[in-house]
Amino acid sequence: MCLGRVQDFNAEKGRHLVASQDILVLFTNADLYCHRCLKQLLASVPCRGCSYAKYCSQNCADTAWEQYHRTECSLGGLLLTLGIFHCYGKR
Numbered sequence: 001m002c003l004g005r006v007q008d009f010n011a012e013k014g015r016h017l018v019a020s021q022d023i024l025v026l027f028t029n030a031d032l033y034c035h036r037c038l039k040q041l042l043a044s045v046p047c048r049g050c051s052y053a054k055y056c057s058q059n060c061a062d063t064a065w066e067q068y069h070r071t072e073c074s075l076g077g078l079l080l081t082l083g084i085f086h087c088y089g090k091r
């Protein structure tokens with residue numbers, strides 16, 4: 001589903017560039033909230049593959065990995081730059 005969003009971005013750049021403003025704000029606070037369920041983090045579980053994804057629990061980390069993060073993990077640096085990293089941003 002993340003990859004679909006990337007294709008959307010390429011096809012409809014203008015609209016998504018506008019949307020990315022909000023998502024970038026989300027990123028600013030990304031360290032404080034679970035990357036998957038957005039619960040506020042007391043003790044974070046970092047992704048095993050990157051340094052920007054953090055989770056509230058190992059369960060969330062594993063579920064996110066299976067659902068979407070194994071795809072976006074390796075692309076994270078690029079998508080972060082584009083401001084469209086999070087699938088949940090427009091969920």
Ligand SMILES: [Zn+2]
Nearest residue numbers: 034037056060
């Ligand atoms: Zn969580």
Ligand SMILES: [Zn+2]
Nearest residue numbers: 047049050073
């Ligand atoms: Zn990762």
